[in-house]
Amino acid sequence: MKKTPVHPQPPPENDIASESLLQQIRAMPRPVWVLFAGVFINRFGTFVVPFLTLYLTDEGYTAWEISAVIASMAVGGILSTGVSGRLSDLIGRKNTMSIALITGGISMLLMWQAESFSGYLITAFLAGATHQMYHPAASSLMADVVPSARRVTAYAIVRWGINLGWACGMAAGGFLAEKNYAYLFIGDAATSISYALIAMFLLPQGVRTTVKKSRWAPAIRHMIRNRAFVAFFFANLLAVSTFFQWSISVARLVTDLGYEKWVYALIMSANGLLIAIFEIPISQLCRHLNPRRVIAFGYLFCGIGASMCGLASGWLIVFFAMVVFTLGEMVSMPVSGAYIADLAPEKMRGRYNAMTGFTWGVGHGIAPLGLVLYEKNDTLLWLAMLLVGFGSAACLIGPWSQRIR
Structure with missing residues (x-):
């Protein structure tokens, strides 16, 4: 008689929760390290989006036209949300990721060949759509292969790869852009x-x-009843706008202060380097705390950090603002990834993560208005970033955000 193979069961969640950082890292399954290597390579080469504002400015486009191109990218991401979430749950995480990455690479080459404003609008739309297809699948795969009590560490490890690649890539990108x-x-x-x-x-x-x-219909009904997810949805919807200002308005701020592009590149490179060094230890301090409050604290600091750019008279203040913002990012991001994985049923993770990605798409779409506001009245932009930080934190700390079991 053929014997059924016996697979070792993971240790109980209580045992996992008491593990040290080194024990958690050693226990990570192979897919986590494959994702780490892949995102390092991919993020190292994420050259176009951070420099798109400066590139289009050098090409002679106005702030409104640049905002329209960036908004087109965001619209592509928003409209692909429905496809990306369902594909991730239906054809598998790996297949969805592979399709997104290949088509994303092609969209970058098409954007390179664009010769008109309409050409940039179309290729930016394609780039946004393919970019959004990747994230729900990758986040869902992480949750599939890592038990709940190790997920904060797992997301921090993958973000380590992302930001290490970002730190190296931004420095290289500034050199290449010159x-x-x-x-x-x-x-x-x-x-x-x-x-x-x-x-x-x-x-x-x-x-x-x-x-x-x-x-999508049963998943949407489940999300609406899940008030903890609804609270996170609106908090994230507000908070993401602060993230995109660093590649849009802050890029212009640094050059308007009289600095070369490489100065902006080094400031953003330092963001990735700080995360690569400190995020995993910080995530260990946060993983035993109330996730809603941790995320709220992080989003608040993101808003404070972004608003501090309004005080800048030189690169040093922009750098210090980036450090404050980065602290908020390091606190909130690994915990938020694990939090969504815990809120979502296993076979709805792709659609839950796609809906979270929808908030990033909307934030990306709204963010270019920051560049227009920056040119009209930059003080209002930085004040808005502060209000956004407080607003996103408020969404997460009220009784309406508590999870119903």
């Missing part, structure tokens, strides 16, 4: 396609569901 912007588009495309190949050959598919169970 030489020739074409290198940014080619490098961005090459690293996306490289990550797609890594995903295809080395990652598992993750959890899948049936066509019927992958529909």
Whole structure:
């Protein structure tokens, strides 16, 4: 008689929760380290979006036109939300990630060849759509392969790869932008396609569901009843606008202060370096605390940090503002990823993560208005960032945000 293989069961959640940082890192399954390597490569080559405002400015486009291109990218991300979440649950996390990364690389090459305003609008839309397809699948795969009590650490490890790649890539991107912007588009495309190949050959598919169970209607009904998720949805919707100002309005601020592009690149590179050094230890301090309050604290500091740019008369104040913002990011991001994984049913994770991605798409779409406001009255922009920080924190600390079991 053929014996059924016995798979070792993971230790109880209480035992996992008491693990040290080193024990948690050692216990991470192989897919986490594959994701770490892939996101490092991909984020190292994320050259185009951080420099898009400066590139289009050098091409002679106005603030309104640049805002329209960035908004087009955001609209692409918003409209792809429905497809990305369902595909992730239906055809598997790996397949969805691979499709998104390959088409994302192609969209960068198409944007490089754009020769008109309409060309930039179309290619930016494609880039936004493919970018949004990736994230729900990757976040869901993490939750599939890592037990709940290790997820904060797992998300911090992957973000370590993201920000280490960002720190190195931004420094390289600033150098390349001074030489020739074409290198940014080619490098961005090459690293996306490289990550797609890594995903295809080395990652598992993750959890899948049936066509019927992958529909959006039951998932939306479940989300609406899940008031903890609703509170997080609106908090994130506010908070993400502060993130995008660093690649839009702050980029202009640094150059308007009289500095070269590489100064902005080094400030943003330092953001990634700080996260790479400190985020994992900070996440260990936070993983035993109330996640709603931790995320609220982080979002508040993101708003405070962004608003401090309004005090800038030189690069040092912008740098200090970035440090405060980065503290908020390090506190909130790993915990928020694990929090959504815990709130979502296993076979709805793709759609839950897609709805979270929807907030990033809306924030991305609204963020270009910050550049227009910056040119009209920059003080109002930085004040708005402060109010956004307080507003996002308020969404998470009220009784309406508590989880109903």
